[in-house]
Amino acid sequence: MRDIQAFREMIENLSCIDLNFKGLRFARFNTREDGLIEERIDxxxxxxxxxxxxxxxxVFNLLMVGSDHPPMLVDTEVKDKKGPKQFKFEVMWASWMEDSG
Structure with a gap:
């Protein structure tokens, strides 16, 4: 318990923030007699x-292969896949301009 408390104090002293992630919600799966345990410990x-x-x-939680912990990837250069929206001209705008002018 002392080690856990020291770790928590270090995180607080450094003002660390849990980074958001994409991918698997739970990072550890363990089956017990009373059911499946799902935890986010990583x-x-x-x-x-x-x-x-x-x-x-x-942060991406990747698929598990050969372990009960999936690997995590921190990508510092994620590119926004959305580009600028293409302008689309509506023909009805031209008729509206003619009617109002």
Whole structure:
């Protein structure tokens, strides 16, 4: 318990923030007699200054292969897939302009 408390204090002293993630919601699956246990115990942390330096960073929880912990990927250069919207001219605008002019 002392180690856990020391770890929590370190996170608080460094002002670390749990980074948002995409992918699997739970990072650990364990089957017990009373059912399936799903936990999110793997996390990526960052500070405000780190987040300012890498504003497009994202954490991805990847698929599990050969372990009960899936790998995590912190990508600091995620590109926005959305480009600028293409302008589309509506023919009805031309008729509205003629009617009002």
């Amino acid at each position: 996390r990526a942390l960052g500070t405000l200054s780190w987040m300012g330096r890498y504003p497009s960073a994202q």
